[in-house]
Amino acid sequence: MKNTDRFLIGIIAGVVLLVIVAFAITLTRPQPTYQAEDTPEGVAHNYLLALQKKEYGRAYGYLSPAIEGYPPSEIKFVEATMDDRWRFRGDVEVTLAVESVTVTGERAVVQVRESSFRGGNLFDSSQSSILFEMVLRRTDEGWRIFDSEYYFAWCWKTVDGCK
Numbered sequence: 001m002k003n004t005d006r007f008l009i010g011i012i013a014g015v016v017l018l019v020i021v022a023f024a025i026t027l028t029r030p031q032p033t034y035q036a037e038d039t040p041e042g043v044a045h046n047y048l049l050a051l052q053k054k055e056y057g058r059a060y061g062y063l064s065p066a067i068e069g070y071p072p073s074e075i076k077f078v079e080a081t082m083d084d085r086w087r088f089r090g091d092v093e094v095t096l097a098v099e100s101v102t103v104t105g106e107r108a109v110v111q112v113r114e115s116s117f118r119g120g121n122l123f124d125s126s127q128s129s130i131l132f133e134m135v136l137r138r139t140d141e142g143w144r145i146f147d148s149e150y151y152f153a154w155c156w157k158t159v160d161g162c163k
Helices: 003-028 040-052 056-060 074-083
Strands: 094-104 107-119 125-139 142-148
Touching (some): 040 056, 040 094, 040 107, 040 125, 040 142, 056 074
């Protein structure tokens, strides 16, 4: 066998090995799990995870009933998430991670990083990342989400709600 043939076979074997390793890493990555609900970061994480898993009843339970336009039912909550898909990222695959938490008395601000990957081909792939804030307030039931820049319907911020 010529040296060039061995070299080519070595390159192909290396590429195949890299693909197998990439698949193994992807498949063995642990799935996100729910956290304790007694901290603002736990509630924020659980709300976002419930939305990603489409467990709308659970996500609805993390909202504060003191929101001006609080959805009166789980059905109205789901309708708002479907009507405002862009804010809830219903059409994109994203990774969410709590970055920091600032607690001042009964109010907490949780900063969350959202990362998304997009790619068309080998030379046109990129990652975008945004940082947004979620505001939580402590209630008798524990920490509840009061406001957020994303994953929160704009109409919940108005007295009329999503009518």
